[in-house]
Amino acid sequence: MKKRVALFGATGSIGKSTLDVIRQGKDVFELVLLSSHTNTEGLLTLAAEFPTAILALSGRTQGPEAIPYFGSQGLLTAIAACGGDIAVNGIAGAAGLQPSIAALNAGMDLALANKETMVMAGPLVLALAQEKKRRILPVDSEHAAIFNLLEAHGRDQLDAILLTASGGPFRNYSPEQLSAVSPQDALAHPTWSMGPKISIDSSTLANKGLEVIEAARLFALPPENITVVVHPQSIVHSMIRFTDGTIYAQLSYPDMRLPIQEALSYPARGSWSWNALHFDDLNLEFKKPDTATFPMLPLAYEALRSGPPYTVAYNAANEIAVTAFLEQRIPFLAIPRVVAHVLDRPWTGALQLESILALDSEARSAAAACIKAI
Numbered sequence: 001m002k003k004r005v006a007l008f009g010a011t012g013s014i015g016k017s018t019l020d021v022i023r024q025g026k027d028v029f030e031l032v033l034l035s036s037h038t039n040t041e042g043l044l045t046l047a048a049e050f051p052t053a054i055l056a057l058s059g060r061t062q063g064p065e066a067i068p069y070f071g072s073q074g075l076l077t078a079i080a081a082c083g084g085d086i087a088v089n090g091i092a093g094a095a096g097l098q099p100s101i102a103a104l105n106a107g108m109d110l111a112l113a114n115k116e117t118m119v120m121a122g123p124l125v126l127a128l129a130q131e132k133k134r135r136i137l138p139v140d141s142e143h144a145a146i147f148n149l150l151e152a153h154g155r156d157q158l159d160a161i162l163l164t165a166s167g168g169p170f171r172n173y174s175p176e177q178l179s180a181v182s183p184q185d186a187l188a189h190p191t192w193s194m195g196p197k198i199s200i201d202s203s204t205l206a207n208k209g210l211e212v213i214e215a216a217r218l219f220a221l222p223p224e225n226i227t228v229v230v231h232p233q234s235i236v237h238s239m240i241r242f243t244d245g246t247i248y249a250q251l252s253y254p255d256m257r258l259p260i261q262e263a264l265s266y267p268a269r270g271s272w273s274w275n276a277l278h279f280d281d282l283n284l285e286f287k288k289p290d291t292a293t294f295p296m297l298p299l300a301y302e303a304l305r306s307g308p309p310y311t312v313a314y315n316a317a318n319e320i321a322v323t324a325f326l327e328q329r330i331p332f333l334a335i336p337r338v339v340a341h342v343l344d345r346p347w348t349g350a351l352q353l354e355s356i357l358a359l360d361s362e363a364r365s366a367a368a369a370c371i372k373a374i
């Protein structure tokens with residue numbers, strides 16, 4: 001029997017890579033749900049290619065007859081009704097949280113590319129997965145690497161995980177140079193091709209900050225056992241270190257289809273091969289992140305140490321600040337200032353979904369007020 005796959009965010013960057021994997025594996029995978037936020041045309045084009053999938057447009061209230069589900073509530077209803085075995089969540093930002101919860105509640109395994117699910121509600125979502133006896137399979141390339149390395153080597157005497165970071169397009173910039181960068185500059189990522197929000201996050205190192213939080217939750221490690229290593233070539237996707245000093249790494253060209261295929265095929269290994277790594281003329285560099293110039297990384301550690309409500313606030317404030325930067329309402333260097341300002345307030349609560357969403361919206365308001373004052 002084919003594995004039934006529900007794909008959230010089908011017209012985005014993760015969605016496109018997932019569809020490539022499904023095309024390769026059409027004998028073993030069947031799409032049962034395709035969702036997009038607002039891309040009606042893109043969704044209809046995919047529906048012609050994958051007629052077995054039901055369709056949902058989460059960011060529209062109406063559309064053509066072929067699409068039966070609209071709005072964020074419509075997407076949740078579609079998830080409950082689709083009968084999938086595994087969901088790939090490629091939605092960008094906080095909007096991905098409730099679809100993750102709905103997928104687990106519907107009895108699906110969760111191939112998770114939406115890091116906000118873990119950043120906003122890690123303890124809640126992990127407890128739900130355990131209760132429903134479903135797996136969470138990380139699709140973020142770094143976390144997929146660590147997941148595989150831990151599967152291969154176990155976690156007895158695990159000392160640390162080393163998350164690699166490309167450093168983004170402004171890796172060697174000084175604060176003076178950073179003060180003048182535009183959204184266009186920040187959207188040009190050197191090694192990964194991604195959506196606008198994650199590209200900006202990559203340029204501020206907020207993406208790595210979110211990934212540190214995600215890793216702490218997924219792998220149940222304290223912040224001091226998670227180290228970030230800048231590696232501009234994005235070939236080593238992450239590493240694990242044991243107490244005896246042995247380090248294991250996972251290497252491949254940067255291509256999201258690989259971690260997606262691993263998650264969809266788990267516990268088996270998919271049989272379709274992508275471009276394997278060549279070692280002729282391969283130069284790999286590693287260095288320490290510049291946390292003084294890129295404060296979004298230390299701010300993420302601070303939020304993680306302060307507890308779950310602070311990681312919700314970190315993410316919410318960052319989303320608001322990134323939108324303001326993309327709309328050219330604030331300069332690049334104001335993004336971490338807004339987030340630091342919001343984290344300075346006391347944040348409590350955030351154990352159940354309702355309180356998490358209330359906290360998220362309160363942190364967004366605090367960030368918006370801070371931006372107005374700039």
Ligand code: MG
Pocket residue numbers: 140141142211
């Ligand atoms: Mg990543």
